Amino acid sequence: MEALQVNKVNSKEDLEKVFAVRKTVFVDEQNCPPELEWEHEDESTHFLALLNNEPCGACRWRKTDNGYKLERFAVLKEHRGKRIGQALVAAALSDLPSDAGYIYLNAQLQAMRTYARFGFIAEGEQFEEAGIQHMKMVKKA
Secondary structure (H helix, E strand, O other), rough: OOOOOEEOOOOOHHHHEEEEEEHHHHHHOOOOOHHOOOOOOOEEEEEEEEEEOOOEEEEEEEEEEOOEEEEEEEEEEEHOOOOOOHHHHHHHHHOOOOOOOOEEEEEEEHHHHHHHOOOOOEEEEEEEEEEEEEEEEOOOO
16 A cells, blocks of 8 residues: 655755656656746745655645635656545645635646546636646635
8 A cells, every 4th residue: 555645845855856846747748948847936835745755746835916826736657646636736725824715726737627626617718838738727615
């Protein structure tokens, strides 16, 4: 039985592991421009998923002018299909302040079903971000 845990990042060492997961998924695999990947790091709350104590996924949330934005969900290719993405969404949502009213994210199209399980609804038109098609999704109570 594989042991999955998602931890809020509280150390520079764990933050480096988050960045390594994101680099592998977004920069190496999805060819996102590196300069677009590294922004708003200091104002974000980061999470690291570990499978048997090995980094396998990451995400973050941050407060914006619009509300609370969940972003940078990444799961290493060899660990997809193991509900790691769901565990990351659950951890990020449970960490938001209790008064977080407007919660949103920009979902890659293939991930929309995962977010929908948590009450996110697609809103607006499909758009391109870093060369990848996305939909804005907003969490409904």
